[in-house]
Amino acid sequence: MSRITHIEITHHQLVLDPPFPASWDTRPRTHFPATVLRVHDDEGRTGIGSGDAMYGFSDYAHLFIGTDPLDLERHHAVLMNIEFHAGRPWPMDVALWDLAGKVRNEPVWRMLGGHTDRLRAYVSSGVHRPVEDMVRVAQQVVQAGFPALKVRFGRPRFEDDLAVVQAIHEAVGDRLELMVDCNQGWRMPWDTAQPWTLGHALVVARQLEQLGVYWMEEPLHRGDYEGLRALRKQVGIRVAGGEMTREPYEFRELLERDCLDVFQPDAVCSGGITGLAKVARAVAAQGRIFTPHTWGNGIGLMANLQLTAGTVGAPFIEWPLDAPEWSAERRDYMLTHPLRPDGQGWFHLPQTPGLGIELDEAALARTLSSAATFH
Ligand SMILES: [Mg+2]
Structure with a gap:
């Protein structure tokens, strides 16, 4: 049996x-x-986690x-319990799974x-671009072999x-599934806009349903x-949500x-791998x-890929990518190898122990x- 000796938490920008x-x-x-979290054991192994700032965790690190x-x-x-008292400590659960995989x-x-x-x-995708640029993005996504693309609503005018x-549907509708993220579930701290009403959501849903x-x-x-x-009772389109739901x-x-x-x-935001399994x-x-x-860095993306592949699978899984502003190199800058699917959009799970990731120490x-170590 091995023992956890110390936990390191480093913050990066x-x-x-x-x-x-x-x-x-x-x-x-x-x-x-x-924020990168490393859990070390007395046999020289290290588990890695990331995905939340871990503010408040310092007071409780000794419990492990x-x-x-x-x-x-x-x-x-x-x-x-820590989540209830201090915030989201879920990178710790991810690091423990990485370490457990290395032990096993x-x-x-x-x-x-x-x-x-x-x-x-x-x-x-993550950027509001003009219609013609969004069509170009969709065509590139098709050419890269991906089966589906998610676009974002929230421009000042709903018509836009x-x-x-509509434009993407006309250009590549038969070759690409489309998802639409309305982003009404939660807000950034400085954004005081009200969420949509049911009436507005119904209007949008009926239009999106017609477009497949x-x-x-x-x-x-x-x-x-x-x-x-x-x-859900009044429309046929699938309704998605719960990305920041915790309990x-x-x-x-x-x-x-x-x-x-x-x-x-x-x-990395709710329940860790253990809770979400x-x-x-x-x-x-x-x-x-x-x-x-999975929107975050490559460690969080990998944690969710491992979770989903290990438990129930999924028809599609989120792949944050909208270059140049959101490239694989930016997203995964802490990894030696940015995560990449194959030419048909399939991501193959690593066969290596734990999460199968390697940190780019440089x-x-x-x-x-900043950095802190807890013994
Ligand atoms: Mg979303």
């Missing part, structure tokens, strides 16, 4: 020049922060020192059950959002269970009240789709802003 004008953020992003890394359910119970000499997706060894990626979907859109994402606030349920009882409510067709919690199985058992939000040193 990648300068984004040109900035990334994320469509869901009213402020263009000039930096891409990352001296414990067996394989006690994943015990660690998860402690992390659920097994990839995480196999430890979870080995549902599939590959997942098909959909390109998740709709024109993008595969799913409509976050059409209402994440807590508007009655609105989501009413929307197990919230997922239970969303399932029992028939609020969503597609559940999208992210292992249970959510994924509950969602699949009800005949719904589980396919996580890039991490260049971008380091």
